Amino acid sequence: MTVSLPAVSAEFAQLVAQQHQQLRSFVRTLGVAPDWVDDLAQEAFLVAWRERESFDPQQDYGKWLRGIARNLVRNELRKQKRQERLLHQGLAELLVRADEFQPQGESWAECRVPMLRDCVEQLAPKSRELVSTRYGDGWKAPDLADHFKMTPTAVRQALTRIRMQLKRCIELRTVES
Numbered sequence: 001m002t003v004s005l006p007a008v009s010a011e012f013a014q015l016v017a018q019q020h021q022q023l024r025s026f027v028r029t030l031g032v033a034p035d036w037v038d039d040l041a042q043e044a045f046l047v048a049w050r051e052r053e054s055f056d057p058q059q060d061y062g063k064w065l066r067g068i069a070r071n072l073v074r075n076e077l078r079k080q081k082r083q084e085r086l087l088h089q090g091l092a093e094l095l096v097r098a099d100e101f102q103p104q105g106e107s108w109a110e111c112r113v114p115m116l117r118d119c120v121e122q123l124a125p126k127s128r129e130l131v132s133t134r135y136g137d138g139w140k141a142p143d144l145a146d147h148f149k150m151t152p153t154a155v156r157q158a159l160t161r162i163r164m165q166l167k168r169c170i171e172l173r174t175v176e177s
Helices: 010-029 034-050 061-083 089-100 109-122 125-136 141-148 152-176
Strands: none
Touching (some): 010 034, 109 125, 109 152, 125 141, 125 152
16 A cells, blocks of 8 residues: 655755755754754654645744744653653662562561662652652752752752651661561
8 A cells, every 4th residue: 555645845845955954953952862853853844844834934934943843842851751750760660670589588678679669659759759860860969950940959958858768768667567
């Protein structure tokens, strides 16, 4: 089965040729990984083709394309945020796999990971994100400070408080066991 696409007008093909490099550069400046720049630029041109009737020829075509590309990057950010429902994918995978490696007789040391997992899940959302970003992703205090709009000192203090909270939680669970 062959799918036929509508023929691209010579005018549109010329606009693509004129704008291609500039659009790729713009997409790259939005922080898109180099391997994905071409894909997003191509997608912007596809959207432009589909929405060509809404373009006002009196306006700047390059600006219109950059707006489309910016919206595509925003959509990618939203998708990424939806995928971040887990505390941190790497941390979650590590914690899930930790159960696979538990020997038959559980000592206190062997049951710490599930306890820690439960205690982390009880943290406030921002605290969970701080923990997963710091210990799962390995971010340092200055990077965390920028991300969470805090000072590096405030980040360190928050992490100290969170560690104490986790320690108390694990101790409480140990006593209850």
